[in-house]
Amino acid sequence: MKRFAWTLFVLMLVAFPLFAGDFYVNLASQIFIAAVFAASLNLLVGYGGLVSLGHAAWVGLAAYTSAWLYLRMGLGHAAAAPLALLLTTVIAGIFGWIALHASGLGFLMITLALSQVLWGTAYRWSSVTNGDNGLSGLTRPAPFGLSLDKPAAFYYFALLVVIVALWLIAKFVASPFGAALRGTRDEPRRMAALGHDVWRVRWITFVYSGFWGAVAGLLFVYYHKYIHPTTLSLTVSAEALLSVIAGGAGTLAGPVVGAAIVLTLKNYVSAYLERWNMLLGLVFVLIVIFMPDGVVPGVRRWWARLGRK
């Protein structure tokens, strides 16, 4: 039964551009990008127990690097993409080393501070980032010569990336390393007593989460063909964090659901409701009251309860 439902869902996703208008296809692409971003943050927050408010750093770094390599160095996407991912991952390693000196609120603050430093640098270092004007004139890659300029083409590309990303993340979480990670989240002292290097587990997760954040960043800059310092802002990090928590931290589907909720409200409902910001806040409050663990665990509970009747 479950397999049938999943197959149907995947078929719907694949068939979606065939019957939906361009606007909705584009909206779906944006949800995919946000889903990858939220899923990457979830590794840290949900599975690692480390709440970060600086995740926008990876999107910004990857996006700017890719844009700069393309515009100033004339590199094609085949070269620019891996370089952007590499640079961002290396910086994630450095930032992770700095940030993991603290935990709890201190960790939150360091991640926030580090991404704010990048944000400020993006504004001020105009010779590289073009400051407040942002970098425009970018293009989408053409894997195997197929253009991604049409909404449907990009949709399938993003869908593919989302599936691969979630699959790899699921593998990571289910692996022994993933188990160790969850152990350090729940019982760090016991894990240390058992001989695990808690710091190293967390650091590796930080870097891996930064990598997937960079992937989301590349998708972002390909989709928008433009990058601006606002992408590095606290709001972007906060939105991702809220998506993860609202959807259900520590679950695989949670960040995807959370991203869908936030993006739908922001980009779709906002056309009908001027006070969508207030509605978003209200949705979060209601989620916390009725499903304190997030939507996905909450819905699972209701489903189970219904099943029992």
Add this chain to the structure above:
Amino acid sequence: MTFTRRRFVRAASSGLGVAAFGMPRFARAQNEPIRIGLMTVKTGPLASGGIDMERALTLFLRERNNTLAGRKVELFVADSAGVPAQARTKLQELVERDKIQVLIGPLAAAEALAADDYIRQQQLPTLSVAAAEDMTQRNPNPWFVRGTSTSSQSAQALADYCYKTLKYKRMATIADDIAYGHEMCAGFQRVFEDEGGKIVQKMFPPLTVPDYATYLAQLKTNIDAIFLGFAGSNGFRWYKQFNEYGLKGKINVVGGMTAFDEAVLRNMGDEALGIVTACWYSAELSNPINKKFAAAFRSEWKYDPGFYAAATYVEGGVLQAALEAVNGKIEDKHAFMKALRAIKTETARGPVSFDLYGNIVGNVYIRKIERKEGRLVNTVIYIYPDVSQFWVYDEKEFLKNPVYSRDWPPAKNLEP
């Protein structure tokens, strides 16, 4: 909570049904309303300007019974919150879902830059409010016209006025640390120094800085005047603190087009009297179109229209003139753009036309803040007619130089 999908007129659906069978496509289209999109900012720090934009445009359309060039119009409003990525998404919504045929806006320069390639791709006629210089200079978009001005258009004229008429020789500039502020101060500096003046200090506080105390403490006092390139309400906030630190009277203050806009003037008092600013508009303009507009705006919203309100009202006027030139056939995009760029018409800001790059050529008004009928207004004291984005410089030479920025033209007279 209000529902804001404002559809001002529904297509006469019965008429459409009949027309669908009997008439050729163009004629059929004539019965459908023209769909106009407004990209503005209604949440966040730029909200007050964005809301003014919407108010003025709806007033414009209502005055004309939602009919331009004989066709009904529908207005679709989108809120980008000032975030470039969101502006692009909202624009896609306007184009793909609402099928707009012409766009008014966006407000912020970065939003226009983010939407640039999409506008080209969709071939969407756009009447922009955003001031980013290069969009009508080194990277002109053929679908883009700008009915407001570039960031520095009014500032360049003001620099001339400061040097020649006000006889200032040494000045400082301060503006928000955004492209708009950089471009405006760069233009001011260039003209001022080319005429013989010296800019001895330039400051760019971050856009959302909570407090200007630290910038006021650095301000040199051995200058004749300071030029304010602020946007939104930062000019007003800075000036308030300027007074608190006892600097009023020691240094003259002149402002750019958004430093002391009518919208913030209503919150100020006598301390603002006498400040000179330059803009392409003032609510006090005495041309018949503006007299009607300002009075109508004031009676509906209880404050004078300023830069943002005038922007969309003027764009509306330009749009109407262009539509009339093509007999309402906006469907023929190329003909429409051609007509739009060839427009010469009277608007609330006076006579306007567009240069080869789509930027407006119009009057720049030097204004002084005075009290009239119990409220503060920007009285026009001098007019520079037919000011283009290039001021008096040769167009080709101008474009050979890099775009105005924080570092160009280089400030050679700064004192430590």
Add this chain to the structure above:
Amino acid sequence: MQFWIIQTLNSLALGGLLFLLAAGFSLIFGLMRIANLTHGSLFMLGAYLGVTVLKIVPNLWLAALLGGLAVAAFGGLFERLILRPLTGNALGQVLVTLGVSFIVADLCLVIWGGDPIPLAPPPSLQRPLILGSITFPAYRLVVLGIAIFTAIALHLLMDRTRLGAMIRAGVDDMPMARAVGIPVSKLFSFVFCLGAALAGAGGVIAGPIMSAYPGLDADMLPLALIVVILGGVGSLLGAFVGSFIIASIYTFGSALLPDLAYVILFLPMIAVIAFRPRGLFGRQRT
């Protein structure tokens, strides 16, 4: 010379303002282990309520009092009804505090509009103070005075009253405090209300300097976080000292190193957290 004197005075005034903001946050986090991310919007709400009160009675101090009380009431309800059931659910607390801050911010936009509204300082303080060759706004020095007064009052509360002793006990060792019979839930409510009141009143008092505007909450919250982290969580002395340090770094940094204007506060904070995670005066790990 004049530059240094004025900037020092600026730092002191800004520090006082930051203390009013950060003290409440520090108390709440110290005792309840809740990072109250609504704190910025409570500050902003206080400022806007002050605007309205001033329209009726043009007395800033009364506005501060009423603003503080109103925000305290709001905070108390919020804590009791929404935050209390989330004890131990850190992520849920983040979600709900941010969610409420969105709601508050949007409500303020609807009710008071998008333009910034300055609050008028008391007429007697509107003249600038002239000390020799230095001109300085009198009101800012008064803000400093209020901050010092508040710090002393809070210190006396913590040190000399039974209530303060209970709070300190809770901050130091919650399970033990409970075991000893301290009425922890009443204490929570009180502390949250007190923190909210400080934020709300602080918003009104800061009003003449900063005005009430949309985005004030997002501008102030990171500052509160930075001060508390630097000074050490749960330490009032830390919040006090931290406020002035941050204010000085900001004031002098913006003037002397304008290129680092955006990051001037974060760089030292990163250094502090990385090498001394409990902050200057913190007594516990965060």
